[in-house]
Amino acid sequence: MRKIIFISLLTLLLFSCGNKGTTVKDITLNIPSLETLSGQWVSVDTVDMEPSLRNFRAQALVNKDMTSLSWFASAPYSGGYHTGVMKVNGQTPLVTHYRWQPYQALRKSISDNVEINSATRMVPNENLILWEVELRNTTNQQQSYTIMIDHIGFISKYPEPEWQWWYPYPTLTGVTTTRDDVIENMRDYIGTGKNSVDKEVEELINGRPTKTMKKVSWPSDDEILDSKKYTAHTDEGIVLISDKETETTTGYSIITNSDSQSLRQSGAISLWNVELNSDEAKTIRFAMAWGGEPNSVKQMLPLTEQNFESVWDGVQSTWEFLWEDIFKPNNKTLSGTFPVLESNDAVANKVYYTGPLTMLYLMNTNLPQHEKVFLTGGPRWGASITFFWDITEWATLWGVVDPDMMKNHLTAWVGIDPSKHFGQDNFNGGGVGNGYSANYWALFQMMRAYLTISGDTEFLKENIQGKTVLEHLEQYALNWKRISIYDESKNMDDMYRLADFGDDEWNLLECVPTYKHIVPSFNAGYIWMMRETASFHEQAGNTLKANELRTEADEMIERLLKLYAGNGVWNSLYPDGRMIEVRHCLDFMFMGRYLPNDIPAHIKGEMMSFAYRELITDNWMRAQSIEDVAAKDSDRPDHGPLGAFDGWPAGTMDALVQLGYPQKALDFYHAIEPVTNEGIWAQAHELWGERKWEKDAKVRIAKRGWHNRESSSGIAMSQVMLKGFFGFYPSVDGTALKLNKNWTFKGKLYHVKYKGKYYTLDSTGDEVKMVEENH
DSSP states (O other), rough: OOOOOOOHHHHHHHHHHHHOOHHHHHHHHTSOOOOHSOOEEEEEGGGGGGEEEESSOOOOOOOBBSSEEEEEEEEEEOOOSSSSSSSETBBOOOOOEEEEETEEEEEEEEOSSSEEEEEEOOOSSEEEEEEEEEEOOOOOSEEEEEEEEEEEOOOOEEESSSSSSOOOETTTTTOOOOSSSHHHHHHHHHTTTTEEEEEEEEEEETEEEEEEEEEOOOOOOHHHTOOTTTEEEEETTEEEESSSSSSSSEEEESOOOEEEEEEEESSSEEEEEEOOOTTTTEEEEEEEEEESHHHHHHHTTTHHHHHHHHHHHHHHHHHHHHHHHHEEEEESSSOOOOOOOEOOOHHHHHHHHHHHHHHHHHHOOOOHTSSEEEEEOOSSTTTTTEHHHHHTHHHHHHHHHHHHHHHHHHHHHHTTTTTSSSSTTTTTSSSEOOOTTTTTHHHHHHHHHHHHHOOOOOGOOOOTTEHHHHHHHHHHHHHHHHHHOOOOGTOOOGGGGGGOOOOOGGGGTTTTTEEEEEHHHHHHHHHHHHHHHHHHOOOOOOHHHHHHHHHHEEEEEEEETTTEEETTTTEOOOOEEEEEEEEBBHHHHHHHHOOTEEEEEHHHHHHHOOOOOOOIIIISBOBBOOSSTTTTGGOOOTSSSSSEEHHHHHHHHHHHTTTOOOHHHHHHHTTTTGGGOOSSSSSSEEETTTTTTTTEEEEOOOOTOOOSSOOOGGHHHHHHIIIIIBBOOOOSSOOOOOOOTTOOOOSEEEEEEEETTEEEEEEESSSEEEEEEOO
16 A cells, blocks of 8 residues: 655645646646635534544544634544633633634634634644634724633543544543533533533433433533643643653643743643734744653654744645645555546535545544544544445445555455444454444445456455455345344245344434334345345356346345335334334435336336425435424434435435436535535534524534534545446446436546546536546
8 A cells, every 4th residue: 555645845845846747737727725625714603513623643623712622532542621721811712703624723703802813733644733823902902911821631542442433531530431421511611610500411321322401510620720630840841741540741832932831730821911002913822742751742842933833834735735646646645546527517516526625634544453544533433433334425436546445444344243343443453333234235335346446356256254255245245134034934924034124223323213124225225235246246157146146136126115105205114014104315315326227117206206395405405304203203413304414415416316317416416515615524414593494494514413523424425426427337347337318417537547547537528438548
């Protein structure tokens, strides 16, 4: 695999000067700048989830004050509570506006006599965070300000405990993995002076978020600063905080000299007395590093006013270099290339390019199991985790972008039992979480994508964990037989031969209590898997086996269609014979994506009516219809009636294309563009506001329900362009394009890697042409 290199600003300049070919320059002009793709300034009263920070190894969320961070994680290090607030004249200024950019998080606070702007940056691939805070006198006369900033180093190292989705972090009473809203309550009330309220809270009980009403409390800032778990001292002006329980040191360098500084147990407080004339500003800079021995941390912080500027600017420069690099053939970051889209459709361009930025932002190069990973989420959850379900949503695109990485991951994932784990912990290497019903389909789809796009047919013969890859594919495709409850001796209806996914809804859609047992979606997935496995067997000369699998798939379709409830929706079948109607997007997506030619025309029409009547809104969609019998019990932004997991709109668009409605898919693609104004793709976007039950509901990144700020599934929006609109979906028999009849998206996709060569997909004419490039 290629070694990822983080290059100095000088090297970047030299590199860019040496690549001035006319063709390359013309193509790269299609790539929007990071400034263009950054989030817009958003008012705090419209925000549910605060912006995050990442640097390819660490991650954190900003809070509602002007300086502190929470949910800091950089395995094996993690932080508890927050990193410290700023006070002005004894009060904590609160954020009025946020802006997310890939290389920094911006906060603004506007009040009667002062405007404060703060920017926070993580230095790429270093254990270093930088702050720059500007306070400006907005009155028409001189003002005095006393500025105090807490520098808290509540960070510990946990190399031994499993880094599950709920990773370990330190508290006043020791390490915990519990998610009980203590930190979230602290974040909600930060700067208010409160440390307890009566409220409805969510606690993770038996692995599930559960609402309870109780008096909740959290430590005050003084209690955190006075924690006996830590001890602080200064060394040549640098504040060093040592953890007594783990081998961890946090250091602060106060770049802008303070008038005084007081040490506490877990940090220090710096004070500045400032006189400012009208419109005059004071800028304060400081930095935080973390690591093991105090000396190693101290060596990360030799910052002065002079070199701070170059390190600060270098953060943005490195991001801009990497952003350009991932679109170049033979780059240093990927084994393939993210295709470059050229079109006059500015709205579609914005949606498409939000995908590669999400991918780059979620890239982590500091986890030991793989040289490079694309994390599923974070920062609150899953700081080291890759979910099979999320990443398979863009499996075709991943096969183009980084086939070497994909093979490396799949080879490792074959050893993880999909009946027990939903993904991999990239820190300690094991499987994590519970067994999702989606896992077999997810792993199969990624295997298929790698094999058909790379052309690496020898991989099918490779022996992993005692079986060839082809045998693993067949095992995934036939797993439905192992979970079917059909018993011929009991004279059961033939429909019970279908896969039964059990009584625990947590293995399916988690929050939808009726979606369990025999459901249409993943049964459709198994039919598709059998057909694709048949094609692999046929390719290998096993015609008899191929015919056997296709026959079983056809028989299964007859059973599956009996689950149709009418009016465009489907039933779940329970062991006691009950048919429970479920009005959810998952059935629409799977039936449309994997069995479009098996669905009778009248059912297709009714499915389309259902999707537009009950799911698709003006700028987003509902995962679950408001009319669903379980809607009131399923209110979570990702899978319930008031929002959708970011992979669902992409999956719905894919289904629309496969069902023969590419223009409707493009219209939907255009409609969701405004949601990118807040930033990149998230775990879910929620429908909110007074009209949240209506088609014109407002949309924002969701936090409630313990959601993550960003997540990888939304990268599938870019796959919709590649697969759906340009038709790139290689089949097992070697056919690369699956074209839409009498419809094309007008544009070009450059640098599509297929079987080791790069191609341009040109749809500027009446059909898509695939032209080999010269590199």
